[in-house]
Amino acid sequence: MKPEDEIEFNGEGVIHEEVVRKALSEQPAEELLADLADLFKNFSDTTRIRILSLLISDEMCVADITAALNATQSAISHQLRILKQSRLIKSRRAGKIVYYSLADEHVKTIIAMGLEHITE
Amino acid sequence: MKPEDEIEFNGEGVIHEEVVRKALSEQPAEELLADLADLFKNFSDTTRIRILSLLISDEMCVADITAALNATQSAISHQLRILKQSRLIKSRRAGKIVYYSLADEHVKTIIAMGLEHITE
């Protein structure tokens, strides 16, 4: 990460200098905002959000998620991997069956928040 | 939108029938989940989230946003259009200058929520 990545600001084209200075000084670090975008990316796909929404009800195995969403096992498995890598869900194995569940309460809160915004 | 779109469920391949029935009965409508995904899509791109984060501080004109983010005017304008179409931001014109600001408090809350999840 280059040193110029942090709040470099040469004022080129700026119209309201004070506003820009203030706003920039209040920004979270670039890296945080990038992580934030990555987090929300998980919720930005219908298949993934449907999976997460299902898991709010209960932990579920891959076959059940696949059936509930009327999708292919492969598609679900791929999306589960993405969600797991982002640490939004976790898995446990019981014999042949792998159960997935939400990693923490934040997922519920984020979805609830979004629903609230939409249905206002 | 086809009639089969709502909670159709033929039980094909299901392992834990009760769990699936319960989860499906608790799901928000398909359309709501799709809208939810669309909402979060806005926050899933670095440029857009940086814009939104800037606007938390203050309303800003296009030129200032462009300078603050070290981007091209065109790129910013395109993203502003997307955010406006999603009703996350609004604009007012003052002469040549167009000022953008957050449409409501929800944007702040959603970003704060996300940051909390990341920095825990």
Add this chain to the structure above:
DNA sequence: TATACTTATGAATAGTTGTTCATATGTTGC
């Protein structure tokens, strides 16, 4: 070990998306 079953994964593909470039639209002051 052989078979059946559940889940995971790699490659290929089609669809989506963000940026750039060029240019249009809208506004002010002369």
Add this chain to the structure above:
DNA sequence: GCAACATATGAACAACTATTCATAAGTATA
């Protein structure tokens, strides 16, 4: 009207992403 400035927009392109298909990996049971 015209020049200068701020913003918007359309087309083209590159990069990314979700799904499908085929198949592998892991597990239980006979």
